[in-house]
Amino acid sequence: MQLNTGEDSAESYLWSHCAMNFPNSLIESLCAAKKIVALTGAGISAESGLATFRDAQTGLWSKFKPEELATADAFQRDPKFVQDWYAWRRENALKAEPNAGHLVIAEMEKRAPEFLLVTQNVDGLHGRAGSRRMVELHGNIHRFRCFDNDCTSANFDVENGRCRSCGGNLRPDVVWFGEMLPADALEKATAAAETCDVFFSIGTSSIVYPAADLWRRAKNCGAIVIEINKDPTPLTPLADYSFLGKSGEILPALMAAVGSAMEKRHN
Ligand code: OAD
Numbered sequence: 001m002q003l004n005t006g007e008d009s010a011e012s013y014l015w016s017h018c019a020m021n022f023p024n025s026l027i028e029s030l031c032a033a034k035k036i037v038a039l040t041g042a043g044i045s046a047e048s049g050l051a052t053f054r055d056a057q058t059g060l061w062s063k064f065k066p067e068e069l070a071t072a073d074a075f076q077r078d079p080k081f082v083q084d085w086y087a088w089r090r091e092n093a094l095k096a097e098p099n100a101g102h103l104v105i106a107e108m109e110k111r112a113p114e115f116l117l118v119t120q121n122v123d124g125l126h127g128r129a130g131s132r133r134m135v136e137l138h139g140n141i142h143r144f145r146c147f148d149n150d151c152t153s154a155n156f157d158v159e160n161g162r163c164r165s166c167g168g169n170l171r172p173d174v175v176w177f178g179e180m181l182p183a184d185a186l187e188k189a190t191a192a193a194e195t196c197d198v199f200f201s202i203g204t205s206s207i208v209y210p211a212a213d214l215w216r217r218a219k220n221c222g223a224i225v226i227e228i229n230k231d232p233t234p235l236t237p238l239a240d241y242s243f244l245g246k247s248g249e250i251l252p253a254l255m256a257a258v259g260s261a262m263e264k265r266h267n
Contacts, residue, residue: 020250022253022254023241026224026240026241027257027261029197029224030198030254031258031262031265033113034113035112035115035192035196035197036108036115036196036198037117037192037223038118038199038200039214040117040118040120040204041119041203042203042204043202043230044099044121044125044203044247044248045096045102045123045125046203046230046246047100048098048099048102048125049095049096050093050123050125064085066177067177068081069082070177072178075147075171082171083161083169089123089141090172093124093125093142094142096123097125098125098126099125100248100249100251101203101247101248101252102131104254104255105126105129106129108255109130114196115133116133116134116135116189117131117133117134117135118137118193119137119138120208121138122138122139124140124141124142135189135192136185137181137182137186137211138181138211139172139175141172141174144156144158144170145170145173146163146166146168146170146171147163147169147170148163148166148168149163149165149168158170186210190217193214193215193217194217195221196223197222197223197224198223199219199223199224201215201228201233201235201239202229203228203229203230204229204233205229205231205233206227206233206235207234215227215235219238219240224240225241226239226241226242226243227239228247228250229247230245231244
């Protein structure tokens with residue numbers, strides 16, 4: 001996983017979400033879409049009370065140093081410190097409930113002829129909202145693996161953070177900085193992005209690669225790219241439609257508009 005902070009800028013096509021008045025062209029495209037891919041990031045879970053990473057005041061990376069918590073070196077230096085931080089995040093994730101944004105995405109999966117959710121989130125909220133056709137690009141905080149060997153999870157002593165097979169430490173089954181994404185997950189996400197009609201980028205700062213490259217692959221292959229994010233990102237000026245606001249508000253409004261357009265078509 002790599003971080004990129006720069007992006008070329010172009011004329012922005014910003015659609016004010018305040019009116020919740022969606023362009024007909026967008027509604028038409030969504031009604032006609034055969035294959036939809038939705039990429040999500042920490043922003044979709046913000047309305048469930050979970051901190052994002054880069055929001056200035058509340059983001060996790062405004063309070064903690066990623067190099068002390070989200071790298072294999074950090075774990076090797078101080079496994080307990082890292083384990084405790086992830087235990088705290090795990091607890092927060094379990095206490096949180098999926099919000100309207102998660103639920104709309106789960107509903108989209110049922111309605112679209114073909115659908116894939118690609119999430120960078122490790123909190124498990126999409127699954128709890130009912131999403132099934134899903135790729136977790138950065139792993140899942142509720143799973144563990146042995147840091148030292150490829151040991152089977154049957155022998156994990158999760159409570160004490162130890163692997164009974166080899167005596168190694170247990171780490172969360174997430175992707176840390178400097179690590180490769182699971183190859184099968186990335187392949188599936190890339191193939192879906194390159195063959196979809198509509199690509200959503202929701203609640204992500206679009207700066208962590210390779211996830212941040214998926215919208216471009218989709219666009220290069222002819223998909224319409226729709227961004228829903230609270231703050232502008234490098235994608236904002238380049239998306240076909242950009243909605244600045246909360247995903248838990250914009251997604252339900254957008255799906256309602258698509259639903260009523262579909263109904264009119266059938267009547
Ligand atoms: P970021 O924290 O980088 O970005 C979250 C985005 O969500 C920001 O652009 C916010 O403006 C937006 N946002 C906040 N609240 C929102 C809301 N209610 N509705 C819509 N958007 C909202 O998080 P990610 O893009 O997910 O990796 O970060 C990607 C990766 O970087 C993470 O998977 C994580 C992080 O370091 C690791 O931990 C290894």
